[in-house]
Amino acid sequence: MGLFVTFEGPEGSGKTTQVRLLYASLVKEGLSVVRSREPGGTCIGEQVRAVLHDLGNQGMLPITEALLYSAARAQHVSEVIGPALERDAIVLCDRFAESTFAYQGYGHGLDLEALERITRFATGGLRPDLVVYLDLDVDIGLQRKLQDRREGKGEWNRMDQQSVSFHRRVREGYLTMARQEVDRWLIVDASRSVEEMHESVRARVLSLHALRVRRPHVTCSGGRPEPQ
Ligand code: TMP
Numbered sequence: 001m002g003l004f005v006t007f008e009g010p011e012g013s014g015k016t017t018q019v020r021l022l023y024a025s026l027v028k029e030g031l032s033v034v035r036s037r038e039p040g041g042t043c044i045g046e047q048v049r050a051v052l053h054d055l056g057n058q059g060m061l062p063i064t065e066a067l068l069y070s071a072a073r074a075q076h077v078s079e080v081i082g083p084a085l086e087r088d089a090i091v092l093c094d095r096f097a098e099s100t101f102a103y104q105g106y107g108h109g110l111d112l113e114a115l116e117r118i119t120r121f122a123t124g125g126l127r128p129d130l131v132v133y134l135d136l137d138v139d140i141g142l143q144r145k146l147q148d149r150r151e152g153k154g155e156w157n158r159m160d161q162q163s164v165s166f167h168r169r170v171r172e173g174y175l176t177m178a179r180q181e182v183d184r185w186l187i188v189d190a191s192r193s194v195e196e197m198h199e200s201v202r203a204r205v206l207s208l209h210a211l212r213v214r215r216p217h218v219t220c221s222g223g224r225p226e227p228q
Helices: 015-028 043-053 062-086 097-107 114-124 138-150 164-180 193-212
Strands: 001-006 033-037 090-094 130-135 183-190
Touching: 001 015, 001 062, 001 097, 001 193, 015 033, 015 090, 015 130, 015 193, 043 193, 062 090, 062 097, 062 114, 097 114, 097 164, 114 193, 130 164, 130 193, 138 164, 164 183, 183 193
Parallel strands: 001 090, 001 130, 033 090, 130 183
Antiparallel strands: none
16 A cells, blocks of 8 residues: 655645655655645545635535535545555645644534544545644744735635634644644644755655555555554
């Protein structure tokens, strides 16, 4: 089985740049790599993304958000991520289920256990082998996003408009999850330079990949093999 690496972080943390750089460097190593994003990554998922992020949809309930992000995820896992992992590819995904826990769970206050059940239903239990979390002060991240908006760069979506306290809860949520599963999370200080961050992410992903190649998975009954 391949390697599933997701990138998480608050607004303006530079995830997308890191996904792009890592993708290019792994391809250069001759590895089979797939790059994708959430919400989106499939034709149906991109349509769901448009609904979720439409600035006109101000009345959308948190539970509707959670279900729509999960619906897009179900399509994504079945159409893109699952088949790529079956082909032994490295999958790099810009956001995944941890975004739902952080934003809809910690941010909006939806019940985390309910979100876990919905997520398991949507993903069939697939979880990232590694979550790369780009940690950044919320005010700095939002400033970066506002600056991009003024320069006509990047996307300014409905979620960006949430209050600063919402974004602080999201960050705290990420840090709580990272502390609960230290081996599965790599926390990267996103105030460092793009190159420094890239080097630490690249080193961790390559060493995880080398371990996988040396020690193939033992298949467990019924699901995706457990990481060794
Ligand atoms: P981004 O692609 O620019 O990071 O924007 C995605 C936005 O969607 C971001 O504000 C986080 C939000 N989001 C959720 O709230 N829940 C989710 O499950 C996912 C995947 C994203």
